[in-house]
Amino acid sequence: MKAINKIWVFALGTAVMVSCSDLDTFPESGIVTEDQKKEVVEDNPERLQADINTLSSIFTKLLPNWAGGSATPFHNDFSYPAVCIATDGNGADMVSDNSDYEWFSVAFEYSDRNANYAVPMFTWNFCYKLNKQANDILATIPADTENQTLIYYRGQALVARAFANFTLAQRFQFTYKGNEDKPTVPIVTWDMPAERAGANPRATNAEIYKLIYDDLTQAIADLEGFQRTSKAAADRNVAYGMRARVNLVMNNWGEAATDAEAALSGYTFLSKDDVSAPGFNSANSPSWIWAGIYKAADTPANYRNITWGGHLCSFARGYTTSQGLYKRINSLLYNMIPDTDVRKGWWINASLESPLLDHMDWDGVTGSAISSLAIPNVKRAFQPYTNVKFAPYENKCGTDINAGDWCIMRAEEMLLIQAEAMAMGGNLGGGKSLLENWVKTYRDPSYSCAATTPEAFQSEIWWQRRVELWGEGHAYTDIMRLKKNLVRCTTDGKSDFPDAWAFNIAATDGILLMRIPTGETNANAAIDPVKDNNNEGTFPVNGSGAGLTDGCVVK
DSSP states (O other): OOOOOEEEEEEEEEEEEEEOOSSOOOOOSSSHHHHIIIIIIISGGGGGGGHHHHHHHTOOOOOOOOTTTTTTTTTTOOSSSHHHHHHHHHHSSSOOOOTTTTTTTTHHHHOOOOOTTTHHHHHHHHHHHHHHHHHHHHHOOOOOOOOOOHHHHHHHHHHHHHHHHHHHHHHHHSSTTTTTSSEEEOOOOSSSSSGTTTOOEEEEHHHHHHHHHHHHHHHHHHTTOOOOOSSSSHHHHHHHHHHHHHHHHTTOOOHHHHHHHHTTTEEEEEETGGGGGOOOOOOTTTTTHHHEEOOOOGGGGGGGGGTHHHHOOOOSSSSHHTOOOOEEEHHHHHHHHHTTTTGGGGBTTTOOOOOGGOEETTTTTTHHHHHHHHTTTTTTTOOBBBOBOOOOGGGGGTTTTOOEEEEEEHHHHHHHHHHHHHTTTHHHHHHHHHHHHHHHHHOOOOOOOOSSHHHHHHHHHHHHHHHHHHTTTTTHHHHHHTTTTTSSOOOTOOOOSSSGGOOEOOOOOOOOSSOOOOHHHHHOOOOOTTTTOOOOOOOOOOTTTTTTTOSSSSO
């Protein structure tokens, strides 16, 4: 990390940090003593509340154009949802047009595997900003505090730091299991030695996952009894859910199942009626465990395209509708969804129909007629397999206020983790029963799971995740976790991907790994930009990987 100049100023009993740097990620140690911490926050813990609030805001904050030196944001850098859309673009299930107006085209075509490109920098920048904010809070709390408010603050900061490191580790190295000694990204903690500034090597999977796991375990203890006022804050359910995700990646099956079950406590699943209309834009959902909260005031009129709604929602004014850049499902996956499954309506069919459209009204046009509706500079006609999963702000078609909330974690994901972990841990019958009961009750009454081995069941769970969690930022990391080939098209090249993006990638190809941004390698002497920056692999082109299968959609 690049070293920063940080000054602690004690004014009116409050610690204030003044710093300046491009990433501003490396904390200096030893500046504030334990006695000073006690003096500042032990008796007045509420002084850290603003810093805690900032943890949540980083997930949704509209960032300035740091690369261009302008206050005007990039149109595809809207914090964590942008990270999710970019990595879904790296996957096999989300399709868009190859257009100059597609701000995430570099992700779809894999040219984002370039250390000088902005899109991979978004992930790096978001994660290390979140990491730094967490470290700044942790540095301020006395190690032996018995103040319950400060303990709650510590737990929230530890969840945030674990989230940042987990997000990075999954993108900059192959999955943990079998790759424990391979390098991921530099670890930054508030108490690391100052001499590491400017020379901080990439930690191994084993090292960074130990930190992640330890942070979450402490957070679970710290957050016992914590009652949050907003789903933007991390509580104990969130900490359990995060550790369930981590245990799943580490193949700690029993622990993953137990943690997922704990994360589910107090939450209910979305019913068939709930998902029979566009939605997935409100933290008030009974299944949402953790959310990024957007308010209309956070999306000023001149930047309203610069949110996830402007790039993913098919009903709100933005790049998606005005340029026809609808995010669509890969037809290969869509065609596998049974007609009895309510989720098939999350996308329009080849005839531009979906029952979900019956719940929408666009200037008096209703139902499937919305698909062919065209309004100059506002909306182009839908294309086959366009998603109608995500509703616009206040359910108003054509709105230019793209302020819908973003789901970071929900109950359905935890159920799928629990079922997979049960089966892989030796209880195939229990996992199958859990999955079948959920799907039959909430998605497809005709469902039956035919898997007879844990491995076959894991593939079935993967298919369920690909459908249920489509567009929510899990597609690429699931491919990496399961060591699957990335398969966008059949042996003869058929799918609805544009020709330039119709390719497959082998599970072992180094092109799957993101590159560390040049700004970091320039500032960090411990990372050689040639030897240490995931430079393996071959950039894919049309027809690359012909014949590869994933055992799920293409067998």
